[in-house]
Amino acid sequence: MVTITFSALIVCEILNVFSEVHKPNYKMVVSSVLTFIIYFMSIALFRSYFDLSYITWTFILKVVGITLASWAPLHLTRLIYDCCDPSEH
Numbered sequence: 011m012v013t014i015t016f017s018a019l020i021v022c023e024i025l026n027v028f029s030e031v032h033k034p035n036y037k038m039v040v041s042s043v044l045t046f047i048i049y050f051m052s053i054a055l056f057r058s059y060f061d062l063s064y065i066t067w068t069f070i071l072k073v074v075g076i077t078l079a080s081w082a083p084l085h086l087t088r089l090i091y092d093c094c095d096p097s098e099h
Contacts, residue, residue: 013060014069018076020049025081029088 024042028034053060 013064014072014076017049017073018080020045021073021077022081025077025085029081029085 024045027038027042031038053062053065
């Protein structure tokens with residue numbers, strides 16, 4: 011359960027960054043990709059902390075479900091707000 015929620019937290023935070031930025035630049039994309047790489051490397055390297063047999067397609071679906079449940083409502087609200095009251099820049 012902890013691995014699922016922590017993985018969803020990492021993905022949700024990266025999505026929040028890209029939700030708030032109008033024009034992502036090269037550094038943002040590279041840092042987000044590096045975040046994923048470092049997280050997955052830490053799972054592979056610290057096998058005593060992570061149970062690798064637990065990481066299956068069900069795990070991925072649960073991470074995606076929790077991420078969408080926490081990120082999508084705020085993002086959709088932001089999109090509706092921006093459509094109704096667009097910024098001037």
